[in-house]
Amino acid sequence: MAITMKDVAEKAGxxxxxxxxxxxxxxxxxAETRQRIEAIIAExxxxxxxxxxxxITQRTLTIGLIVVDITNPFFAEVARGVQDxxxxxxYNVLLCNIDDNLHEQQKALESLAAHSVDGIIxxxxxxxxxxxxxxxxxxxxxxxxxxxxxxxxxxxxxxxGAHGVQQAVNHLLERGHQEIAMLAGPKPIxxxxxxxxxxxxxxxxxxxxxxxxxxxxxxxxxAQGYEQSKQLLSQHPHxxxxxxxxxxxxxxxxxxxxxxxxxxxxxxxxxxxDDIYFSNLVHPALSTVRVNKYEVGQQAMTRLLTMINxxxxxxxxxxxxxxxxxxxxx
Amino acid sequence: MAITMKDVAEKAGxxxxxxxxxxxxxxxxxAETRQRIEAIIAExxxxxxxxxxxxITQRTLTIGLIVVDITNPFFAEVARGVQDxxxxxxYNVLLCNIDDNLHEQQKALESLAAHSVDGIIxxxxxxxxxxxxxxxxxxxxxxxxxxxxxxxxxxxxxxxGAHGVQQAVNHLLERGHQEIAMLAGPKPIxxxxxxxxxxxxxxxxxxxxxxxxxxxxxxxxxAQGYEQSKQLLSQHPHxxxxxxxxxxxxxxxxxxxxxxxxxxxxxxxxxxxDDIYFSNLVHPALSTVRVNKYEVGQQAMTRLLTMINxxxxxxxxxxxxxxxxxxxxx
DNA sequence: ATCCTTAACGTCAACGTTGACATGACTATA
DNA sequence: TATAGTCATGTCAACGTTGACGTTAAGGAT
Numbered sequence: 001m002a003i004t005m006k007d008v009a010e011k012a013g014x015x016x017x018x019x020x021x022x023x024x025x026x027x028x029x030x031a032e033t034r035q036r037i038e039a040i041i042a043e044x045x046x047x048x049x050x051x052x053x054x055x056i057t058q059r060t061l062t063i064g065l066i067v068v069d070i071t072n073p074f075f076a077e078v079a080r081g082v083q084d085x086x087x088x089x090x091y092n093v094l095l096c097n098i099d100d101n102l103h104e105q106q107k108a109l110e111s112l113a114a115h116s117v118d119g120i121i122x123x124x125x126x127x128x129x130x131x132x133x134x135x136x137x138x139x140x141x142x143x144x145x146x147x148x149x150x151x152x153x154x155x156x157x158x159x160x161g162a163h164g165v166q167q168a169v170n171h172l173l174e175r176g177h178q179e180i181a182m183l184a185g186p187k188p189i190x191x192x193x194x195x196x197x198x199x200x201x202x203x204x205x206x207x208x209x210x211x212x213x214x215x216x217x218x219x220x221x222x223a224q225g226y227e228q229s230k231q232l233l234s235q236h237p238h239x240x241x242x243x244x245x246x247x248x249x250x251x252x253x254x255x256x257x258x259x260x261x262x263x264x265x266x267x268x269x270x271x272x273x274d275d276i277y278f279s280n281l282v283h284p285a286l287s288t289v290r291v292n293k294y295e296v297g298q299q300a301m302t303r304l305l306t307m308i309n310x311x312x313x314x315x316x317x318x319x320x321x322x323x324x325x326x327x328x329x330x
Numbered sequence: 331m332a333i334t335m336k337d338v339a340e341k342a343g344x345x346x347x348x349x350x351x352x353x354x355x356x357x358x359x360x361a362e363t364r365q366r367i368e369a370i371i372a373e374x375x376x377x378x379x380x381x382x383x384x385x386i387t388q389r390t391l392t393i394g395l396i397v398v399d400i401t402n403p404f405f406a407e408v409a410r411g412v413q414d415x416x417x418x419x420x421y422n423v424l425l426c427n428i429d430d431n432l433h434e435q436q437k438a439l440e441s442l443a444a445h446s447v448d449g450i451i452x453x454x455x456x457x458x459x460x461x462x463x464x465x466x467x468x469x470x471x472x473x474x475x476x477x478x479x480x481x482x483x484x485x486x487x488x489x490x491g492a493h494g495v496q497q498a499v500n501h502l503l504e505r506g507h508q509e510i511a512m513l514a515g516p517k518p519i520x521x522x523x524x525x526x527x528x529x530x531x532x533x534x535x536x537x538x539x540x541x542x543x544x545x546x547x548x549x550x551x552x553a554q555g556y557e558q559s560k561q562l563l564s565q566h567p568h569x570x571x572x573x574x575x576x577x578x579x580x581x582x583x584x585x586x587x588x589x590x591x592x593x594x595x596x597x598x599x600x601x602x603x604d605d606i607y608f609s610n611l612v613h614p615a616l617s618t619v620r621v622n623k624y625e626v627g628q629q630a631m632t633r634l635l636t637m638i639n640x641x642x643x644x645x646x647x648x649x650x651x652x653x654x655x656x657x658x659x660x
Numbered sequence: 661a662t663c664c665t666t667a668a669c670g671t672c673a674a675c676g677t678t679g680a681c682a683t684g685a686c687t688a689t690a
Numbered sequence: 691t692a693t694a695g696t697c698a699t700g701t702c703a704a705c706g707t708t709g710a711c712g713t714t715a716a717g718g719a720t
Contacts, residue, residue: 004705004706004707005706005707006706014669014670015669015670015671016670016706016707016708017670017671017708017709018668018669018670020707020708021668021669023707024708026708027668027669028666028667028668028669029667029668029669030667030668030669033668033669045464047440047443047444048444048706048707049444049446049705049706049707050444050445050446050707051381051384051385051390051445051446051705051706051707052385052675052705052706052707052708053706053708054381054675054707055381055382055385055674055675055676055677055705055706055707055708056674056675056706056707056708056709057675057707057708058675060381061445062424062445069410070400070406070409070410070413071403071406071407071410071607073401073403073406076400076401076403076406077401079400079425080399080400080401080427083400083425083426083427084427087426092424092441092442092445093424093425094392094422094423094424094425095409095413095423095424095425096413096417096422097410097413097414110377111422112422113377114377114378114380115380115381115391115392115422116379116380116381134375251611254611255611277401278608278611278612281581281584281585281608281611281612281613282608282611282612282613283611283612283613283614284613334675334676334677335676335677344700345700345701346676346677346700347678347679347699347700347701348698348699348700350678351698351699353677354678357698357699358696358697358698358699359697359698359699360697360698363698363699378676378677379675379676379677380677381675381676381677382675382677382678382705383676383677383678384677384705385675385676385677385678385704385705385706385707386676386677386678386679386704386705387678387679
């Protein structure tokens with residue numbers, strides 16, 4: 001079907017190995033032979049079969065990227081950063097969506113391992129997943145985004161979520177808000193999560209205790225933001241500001257306020273997180289914590305490449321800065 | 331490094347072929363042997379090596395998806411549809427962004443061919459690309475989205491762009507608009523493009539000639555929409571309505587109007603195309619032509635699977651309906 | 661004339677599977 | 691009791707490359 005080295009070799013009257021050498025620019029070859037073979041390669045349109053090559057080199061030039069949902073512009077932008085660096089280095093990217101389903105995360109990890117990807121970039125739902133650990137242990141490098149895990153084969157790219165949310169809370173406090181709720185996103189099985197922690201420390205710093213009923217966990221989608229904030233604002237009318245785990249949740253809050261005739265930001269101020277592209281286009285324009293999503297992707301892929309090329313290297317975590325962007329919603 | 335069939339076979343005291351048979355549920359195997367081997371597989375955590383399997387079966391269980399830019403929510407939603415169907419059928423997806431760069435399209439096609447993907451789904455910049463044709467000819471099935479190409483190995487998923495834009499134009503005419511411009515997106519090298527055609531026929535149907543200066547081609551991004559419409563509206567203040575090739579362009583128009591203090595929809599009505607998620611959240615909420623993006627992806631992947639599983643099959647083009655959604659911008 | 665070096669190739673096995681075919685034991689049938 | 695048929699398993703080559711190592715001829719040094 002496709003043209004193989006054998007075809008090229010026969011036509012050139014040389015051994016397959018010789019063709020291999022010109023394809024890989026390796027070993028000693030006379031200029032004349034090289035030119036002749038290159039001409040034949042061009043003529044026949046030969047392309048090396050990467051799967052055969054992978055079988056022997058144990059490299060597929062493919063990495064896996066596991067995101068919650070590519071439909072969320074946050075992940076799309078990160079993916080773009082990953083892809084661009086990957087492509088520049090001759091790598092391809094297998095993309096998996098797992099929604100908020102730990103089982104899907106496991107399936108994705110298994111599938112990628114079966115495909116022998118050279119490494120994985122993961123926004124983990126749960127980073128201590130057994131499969132992840134076994135993958136990491138006996139297999140290939142992994143870059144974790146937004147979760148810290150110490151392991152020789154794991155590099156980590158962190159967002160300074162705590163700091164970002166602290167800035168947001170302080171900003172709201174300065175504007176005189178006293179009752180600030182948080183839509184805290186998915187509930188972490190262990191620990192509190194960076195952003196929630198930022199919320200709580202900022203409030204405690206002001207001597208304001210956090211009460212559990214002002215923190216709500218949910219899947220971080222607009223629909224959930226709408227549902228949760230509608231309920232929250234109806235039941236607790238004294239709340240004057242809401243911080244959301246991400247912009248999609250914040251969009252849901254905007255929607256709820258519109259429906260409840262709550263004026264933003266006068267009656268309820270809103271701050272999101274991520275600064276996805278559309279935060280500046282919604283009405284009112286959303287105040288949010290900006291993350292350089294593209295850079296997150298670039299950094300992750302760069303780190304992964306470093307580990308792939310030198311497995312012995314230990315890579316220290318990097319924490320990317322974030323920045324509060326105040327727009328109309330606060 | 332990883333566990334192979336050989337390891338399992340040795341531990342079970344059987345031949346590799348026997349292990350292969352239980353892994354693939356094929357051939358006759360005694361229940362006892364099967365159980366014993368399955369136990370060992372579970373114990374060792376053996377996973378079949380797909381690249382080795384691919385080498386012999388000539389199938390990689392991988393398809394390529396080439397989009398302009400995954401950062402555009404339109405493509406992200408289509409990708410999601412593709413991914414979900416792919417995953418349900420045991421397939422993985424290699425994602426490539428090509429922006430508006432024909433050269434990148436070629437590189438992506440070559441890269442995917444080198445990786446021996448089982449098929450490709452492509453939003454073509456130019457569908458008669460040599461590499462695409464050679465790929466299609468000597469290689470594997472392709473699904474083209476939004477472009478028609480007759481070829482035994484090519485299936486096609488079309489959006490009824492012409493009809494959608496016609497609806498939009500008629501809607502604007504009904505509202506009394508006479509001077510309707512179009513930001514027509516990337517200029518097709520051949521033909522006019524469905525959406526532009528819909529624009530022109532709708533106008534001609536009303537006896538309104540289309541003049542070239544009301545049609546502007548550009549890359550379909552918000553930035554371009556902003557630039558082009560700002561210029562257009564300054565130079566031609568009599569224009570009272572703009573139809574955009576996609577919602578991102580329309581967002582740019584909104585931005586330009588805001589800056590020029592043009593009131594939407596009174597002084598300038600705007601209609602987009604795609605109905606991406608955020609069209610309902612911008613201010614004013616964008617009138618647009620709804621495309622079922624997720625279904626586009628599902629249909630494309632389903633068709634690709636059909637062709638992969640039965641290469642002889644010829645698949646007739648499908649044209650998915652679109653629907654005008656009138657919101658606040660018109 | 662002999663030995664050594666080196667450039668320019670070639671040979672062979674291996675990567676981890678699967679397909680085609682072979683084998684041996686056992687069962688059923690005439 | 692010989693024969694065919696079936697079940698359960700084994701053997702071997704092949705998929706398209708590359709790594710390790712071998713070979714050959716030319717040329718230079720001694």
